[in-house]
Amino acid sequence: MTWARARQALVAAAFLAFFLGPFAWQALTSLWPEAELGRAWPTSLSLASYAAALRGRAFARAMANSVLVATATTALALAAAAPASFALAKLAFRGRSLFLGACLALAMFPPVVTVSPLYSTLRAVGLLDNLAGLVLADTAFALPLAVWLLTATFRALPDEIYRSAQVDGCTPFQAFRWVLLPLAWPGLATAAILVFIFSWNEFLFALTFIATPGNRTVPVAIALFATEHLEPWGEIAAASVVATIPVVALTLLFQRRIVSGLTAGAVKG
Numbered sequence: 114m115t116w117a118r119a120r121q122a123l124v125a126a127a128f129l130a131f132f133l134g135p136f137a138w139q140a141l142t143s144l145w146p147e148a149e150l151g152r153a154w155p156t157s158l159s160l161a162s163y164a165a166a167l168r169g170r171a172f173a174r175a176m177a178n179s180v181l182v183a184t185a186t187t188a189l190a191l192a193a194a195a196p197a198s199f200a201l202a203k204l205a206f207r208g209r210s211l212f213l214g215a216c217l218a219l220a221m222f223p224p225v226v227t228v229s230p231l232y233s234t235l236r237a238v239g240l241l242d243n244l245a246g247l248v249l250a251d252t253a254f255a256l257p258l259a260v261w262l263l264t265a266t267f268r269a270l271p272d273e274i275y276r277s278a279q280v281d282g283c284t285p286f287q288a289f290r291w292v293l294l295p296l297a298w299p300g301l302a303t304a305a306i307l308v309f310i311f312s313w314n315e316f317l318f319a320l321t322f323i324a325t326p327g328n329r330t331v332p333v334a335i336a337l338f339a340t341e342h343l344e345p346w347g348e349i350a351a352a353s354v355v356a357t358i359p360v361v362a363l364t365l366l367f368q369r370r371i372v373s374g375l376t377a378g379a380v381k382g
Contacts, residue, residue, distance in 0.1 A: 136357065143350035150346055162347030163355070166338075172352060174327055175334035179356075182244055182319075182330055183312040186251040190259045190308045191301060193252075198263035199289045203275050213264060220257040228321050235322055242324045250318045255308040262307070266300025267293060303370050310360055331356040 142150075144158040166172055201209050231250050232241070240246030270293055278288035294301075316332040323329055329337070335356065338349045 139350050140354050142346060143354050145347060145350075147345070147347045162345075162351040165345070166348040166351040166355070171326065172331075172334055172355075175329050175331045176356070178244060178328060179313055179331040182247055182251065183309045185244075185248045186255055186312040187305050187308045189248065189252045190255045191263075191305055194256055194259035194263050194304065195294065195297075195301065196286075196289060198260050199267050199293060201260070201264045202267035202270075203272070203289075203293070204285060213261070216257040216260045219254075220261060222254075224254055224317055228317065231318070232321060241322060242328060244323075244328055247318060247322055247330075250322060251312045251315055255311050258311070259304045259308055262304045263297065263300050266297045266303075269300075270296055299370060302367065306363055306367050306370070310363065313360055 141155075143162050144160070145155045145162075146157060146159045147162065149155050149157075200206075201213055231253075235241045235243075235246040235250070238246075240249065274292060274296070275288055278292040279285075283292065314332060315330075316336070319330045319333045320336070323333065331352075335349060335352045338345055338352065
């Protein structure tokens with residue numbers, strides 16, 4: 114092995130250790146016996162923390178809530194973003210660039226600034242402490258990212274396809290629904306994965322807008338494992354590993370599509 118290749122291998126190993134090290138340590142901590150957490154290294158490994166974290170229905174209910182909120186947010190965001198992105202990419206109207214720039218600005222907007230007005234709005238419409246209200250709040254911040262990615266996807270489709278559909282008698286909506294939308298499925302898949310991951314990991318809105326323990330999502334449930342006099346690190350680590358598995362699986366399965374979608378959104382937006 115040449116020095117150049119050895120150096121590349123060392124750099125790659127350093128990057129892997131930097132990014133995978135915390136997760137590996139979390140996984141080890143989840144198997145670490147509670148009584149030995151003060152030691153430098155465990156003398157044995159145990160699944161007791163997993164059994165304690167998953168005991169009862171509280172955490173399982175939080176997992177189900179997260180699946181419901183993430184799935185509903187993804188569906189709602191894509192249902193709104195797809196036609197809007199088609200219009201931005203293929204229809205000629207004034208203010209397209211301004212609208213797309215506003216979407217990008219909103220995607221970078223700090224969510225904490227909007228917590229107070231969103232709280233007041235959800236309380237006024239009766240959706241406070243309701244998973245439907247959390248879905249709407251998550252969708253509001255996931256929608257700009259979905260629009261940005263899907264606009265690049267529709268722009269990449271040849272204009273000749275859209276014109277041919279018009280020649281065949283399709284209205285703009287019919288051309289979108291029956292011709293361009295099926296061709297845009299790779300971008301739709303990318304946007305769906307990213308929105309799902311965003312909603313799954315969202316913590317601030319879920320903590321602020323949800324008060325009932327039965328309506329909590331996974332990030333909030335894990336954060337509230339600790340009590341005033343006890344911090345069960347083993348259980349927290351075990352719950353974190355269980356909650357991370359779906360996101361890791363999605364990322365590994367669709368990593369190429371995620372990278373290509375992000376690149377397309379950055380270059381063609």
